Amino acid sequence: MTGVASGTESGTAGAGNGGFAAGLLDPDVEVPAEISGRRAATRRYGVYRNNVVVGLIDALKAAYPSLLVIMGEMNFARVGRHFIAAHPPRSPMMQDFGAGFAEFLAGFAPLRGSPFLADVARLERAWLEAYHAADAAPLTGADLAGLAPEAMAGLVLPAHPALAVICSDHPIGDLFAYRFGRPERGPDLAASQSALVTRPELEVRVTMVTRPQARFLGSLAAGQPLGEATEATLAAEPEFDLATALALALQSGAFVRPLA
Amino acid sequence: MQTILSANLPPSRFVPRPIPARSGVGLKAQHVGDILETAADIGFFEVHAENYMGAGGLPHAQLRAIRERYPLSVHGVGMSIGGEGRIDPQHLARFKAVVDHYQPGLVSEHLAWSTHDDVFYNDLLPLPYTGATLARIVDHVGQVQEAIGRQILIENPSTYVTFAESTWSEVDFMTEIARRSGCGLLLDVNNVFVSAANHGYGARDYVAAYPLDRVQEIHLGGHAKDADDAGRPLLIDAHDREVADDVWALYRLVLARTGPLPTLIEWDNDVPAWPMLAAEAERADRLIGRNRPPVHVGLAGVALVAQ
Known part of the structure; x- marks a missing residue:
């Protein structure tokens, strides 16, 4: 034929x-x-x-x-x-x-x-999902200005479509950076790092966060009200600082405006 | 791990814009900056629909910027028109969302399959040309056209094997698909050349027998040279280099018979810097220009383009 x-x-x-x-x-x-x-x-x-x-x-x-x-x-x-x-x-x-x-x-x-390879894969997958996530305007400090403390405590912040919080017992931030080139000295494999993945506009951001911050942001992303998430984090991680964590979340574009 | 959900794309703000009889280029993310900064003189761009089925982000931002400035053609590579199963309704809905949002001038797919038993092989796989496969393909093309509410073009494949059970020639098979389904055709001239070399028939004979009146778009791309088990040449449709001289020659032959047609340069692997692609497109544009109908000057000195 x-x-x-x-x-x-x-x-x-x-x-x-x-x-x-x-x-x-x-x-x-x-x-x-x-x-x-x-x-x-x-x-x-x-x-x-x-x-x-x-x-x-x-x-x-x-x-x-x-x-x-x-x-x-x-x-x-x-x-x-x-x-x-x-x-x-x-x-x-x-x-x-x-x-x-x-x-x-x-x-x-x-x-x-x-065992660190699987956690690096989780972070890379979160990066790709953030890259393709729906566009949304992030929550800013101005959106929260003027809220009474009681109102703040009850606030449920909806996660931005790109948001992911990756907790790890391995140095995933240092290992993630291998995509930009292999460093001369490998990372300390005993180190624990956690990562916040966001995409406030078009560029995906990977921000290293402390364990308490990761726990707190993860609770918010899961729908816990701000007050409850703060108390729960403080109970487990006494050194947790709410103001720093909240500023980080707002700068990174982790959340969107709550529905009125 | 969740899957990346498509496309709550916002309602379209694009006005339908036809594809001109000029050369176009397959869009690559790494070229978008150069294209926009230099306001590249390109007739149209073509994208693979599957690359724009995510919900948002940079891919859509880039494509909107391109679509605001250029006519766009949407080319599907995953519909598995030649598959034995039904057309995947979810994929068809995603495809429709891309077409509805971007309002492309042309929409095309392949005479090939890529999904079997729910596994997606991510390649354009060949099929025997029989009465049974013909009926299936006509049915599938009809489903796609009905879902998106417009005609699609079907592209002839490049193949490396043939099937003992085939009872139709490829040309007759394509002709009959178009006749029965009402679809148009996309003639990939490099695919003609590759398949003809691989199966030992004449590329010019193929073109001579082809229903060129159904062709609304042409594809050109580069191929690699390998050898089969018997040491005979085996051409690979690699899209990784310039269009071969023999393929340009075949293209000129086609143009001489069809007149000017939208012509896409495909370069998907080892993608070069933008100027190299633009040069390939320019070469095609010059050949299209030679085949433009002459401009007649009317009695009152008004230029009229002859039809």
């Missing part, structure tokens, strides 16, 4: 797209039977295999640029292949692909010695 002239032979029915798909992610599956001249079509079918696997690895690299530098190309691709086999994309929106990478890394036995 050429591309130009239609023949008249009826042909034989194949296994359809399923037969073609079977070997795309599995190099051990033979070239599909329905392909013309299949015995000599390994390289031809291989173009599709390569497009699919390399395309998905590239998409994962683009979504996790810090992990790519931390792990190196070879290791990242090797882990990526395992991830793709276990969690192939289920949607044509490629920005959804790789959403479960952090959970996968956390449960991937060969990486048990590097």
Whole structure:
């Protein structure tokens, strides 16, 4: 069959797209039977295999640029292949692909010695979700000026669509920065860092916060009124300073205006 | 981990704007600054619909800025028109949201599939050309056109394999899809060249038999050269370099028969700096210009463009 002239032979029915798909992610599956001249079509079918696997690895690299530098190309691709086999994309929106990478890394036995990788993945995923999040005008200090203290205490601040608070027992801020280049000296892996992810306008911001600040902002984002969140944070973290945390939240664009 | 939800895009403020018979360029985020600063003289831009299905942020801000200044074409790469399953209603709704918001001059998709059993393979995969696949594709094209309330163009594929069960030629298959569904066609001249080389038929014969009256847009892109198991040339539709001289020659042949048509330069991998892409677009523009109908000067000295 050429591309130009239609023949008249009826042909034989194949296994359809399923037969073609079977070997795309599995190099051990033979070239599909329905392909013309299949015995000599390994390289031809291989173009599709390569497009699919390399395309998905590239998409994962683009979504996790810090992990790519931390792990190196070879290791990242090797882990990526395992991830793709276990969690192939289920949607044509490629920005959804790789959403479960952090959970996968956390449960991937060969990486048990590097528990920080999963938390870096959580932060990178939060960055990507913030990048695509809906546009919204952030809450400013002016919006809160003039509120009576009682009114402040009862205030529930709606999270900005881009907001994420990532708490970690690992130096995720230092590791996240690998996307801008590998530092001369690696971070102190015993350090704990937490991150605030916001996008007040178009640029995503990753701000390092203290553990008490992360706890407080996380409570607000979960819908706790300002007064309750403050008390709960202070009970657990006596050194917590409300004014600093609130200023940080407003400067970063973490919340939007409460509904009147 | 949550998925990124699309698109509560605000109601459109864009007035529909047709795609001119000039060259256009596939839009890349890294070029937007150069394009806006230099007010680049480009006929239109084309985007992949799937890249603008997020809720907000920089992608939409950039595309709105482009759409305010240039005609826009929306090209889908994930509808899986050739898939065995139904068209994904969620994806179709997202696609419609992008089309409704940006009011593109042209909307197109591919003769290919990319989803099977709910797995999205992120590639344009080939299918046999049979009566059964034809009926399915016509049905799917109809569903898309009905959902978005307008005609779409279907693009001919670049392929590396053929199927023993095929009973239609690709040209006849494309012709019949257009005839039955009422869709238009997007002729990718590089795909014609790549497939012809890979399957041993004449690219010129393909074009000669093609229903060019259905073609509303042309794609040009670069291909890579490899070899198959038998050492025969195997061309790869890589979109990673300049358009090959042989493809320009085939394009001139097409233009001579169709007259001026919107023509897109596709460069998706190893994307060069903006001036290089702009130069490729300029080259296409010059060729389109040569095929413009002559301008006749009327008796009263008024220039009339011949139809």
